[in-house]
Amino acid sequence: MPNAIIIGTGSYVPKKVLSNHHFERLGSTDTWIQENLGIKERRVVQGEMTSDLATEAARNALEAADLSPLDLDLIVLATATPDRPAPATACTIQENIGATRAVAFDISAVCSGALFAVSTACQYIESGMYRRVLVIGADTFSNITDWERRDAVFFGDGAGAIVLSATEEDRGFLKFELHSDGAGKEGFTVPAGGCENPTSPETIKQKLHCFQMDGRAVFETAIKVVPETILSILQSTGVGVEDIRYLLPHQPSIRILQEIARQVGLPWEKVKTNMDRYANTSGGTIPIVLDETWRSETFNPGDHLLFAAVGAGWTWGAALYKC
Numbered sequence: 001m002p003n004a005i006i007i008g009t010g011s012y013v014p015k016k017v018l019s020n021h022h023f024e025r026l027g028s029t030d031t032w033i034q035e036n037l038g039i040k041e042r043r044v045v046q047g048e049m050t051s052d053l054a055t056e057a058a059r060n061a062l063e064a065a066d067l068s069p070l071d072l073d074l075i076v077l078a079t080a081t082p083d084r085p086a087p088a089t090a091c092t093i094q095e096n097i098g099a100t101r102a103v104a105f106d107i108s109a110v111c112s113g114a115l116f117a118v119s120t121a122c123q124y125i126e127s128g129m130y131r132r133v134l135v136i137g138a139d140t141f142s143n144i145t146d147w148e149r150r151d152a153v154f155f156g157d158g159a160g161a162i163v164l165s166a167t168e169e170d171r172g173f174l175k176f177e178l179h180s181d182g183a184g185k186e187g188f189t190v191p192a193g194g195c196e197n198p199t200s201p202e203t204i205k206q207k208l209h210c211f212q213m214d215g216r217a218v219f220e221t222a223i224k225v226v227p228e229t230i231l232s233i234l235q236s237t238g239v240g241v242e243d244i245r246y247l248l249p250h251q252p253s254i255r256i257l258q259e260i261a262r263q264v265g266l267p268w269e270k271v272k273t274n275m276d277r278y279a280n281t282s283g284g285t286i287p288i289v290l291d292e293t294w295r296s297e298t299f300n301p302g303d304h305l306l307f308a309a310v311g312a313g314w315t316w317g318a319a320l321y322k323c
């Protein structure tokens, strides 16, 4: 059975920077946002679509992997902010980059989306069906944010991309552990725009096309399920926490990440974060933080990377990678 390895990564964020001071008129402060969430600034689109960010990230990743778009068998995009409800935004990206041989589809798991997309891609590679897969996580939450509410501080726009390849070598993704619990669907939701609550003048007036979040529920869920899943994947693979070179997590808030590291027994220096610059880019977080790490660090054969995410649904999971 082939293994799936990372052969290139890329990322892209929009040019416009929005600092915390922007939210002072809503009763928030730079100090509160930095201390509680770890965010100094975030990027927001100005007319660019999710597919535009994803296309740039994809091109960067293909260049790093030294592949042509025609080498790709499959493109999987994780997004909660597609360009359109239909068709899949992955098809637009396929057209943009000229990956005419590739199958393309979207995955919806919000902040866990990139992890779920990578795990899907790996199944295709390990089954032998495809050998070269592009996974992208991209979101433009600025499009579903009510800019008059204080929880506008949490998110930023961005995209990251990962090129996965089949190998016969003994390395790559060792294991995924994924979970969902639909009982948590009100914890983070966009109430309107689907068939449950179709778009109408009333849904627009009530801003039901913007996300609604129960911050306390997100916090309590994240600090319970993520450490549990990390400890479970380590136990089932026999890899010790001391063997982990880095944790590359989704980026919900600095307090959540610190609590996860504390419960798992992972030194904070081993946790990668870019919340200070980009905030929570939802599907983009893990591929962006991976791209930064992949380009700035040298890995030794046998180094272990741990990935973990939690998001709306609820959805959550972890993955273990051997370099």
Ligand SMILES: CC(C)(COP(=O)(O)OP(=O)(O)OC[C@H]1O[C@@H](n2cnc3c(N)ncnc32)[C@H](O)[C@@H]1OP(=O)(O)O)[C@@H](O)C(=O)NCCC(=O)NCCS
Binding pocket: 027, 028, 029, 032, 033, 036, 111, 150, 151, 153, 154, 188, 213, 214, 215, 216, 217, 218, 219, 252, 253, 255, 256, 280, 310, 311, 312
């Ligand atoms: C948002 C969060 C910090 C709120 O904390 P909480 O203790 O659960 O809830 P509370 O509403 O009681 O807020 C605590 C304090 O923070 C303040 N606060 C909340 N949001 C704020 C904001 N955006 N700006 C400034 N202050 C804020 C509240 O006014 C309250 O202040 P007080 O203690 O003086 O009354 C916390 O729930 C959290 O970090 N949740 C995770 C959310 C997340 O990561 N979302 C990403 C989705 S994956």
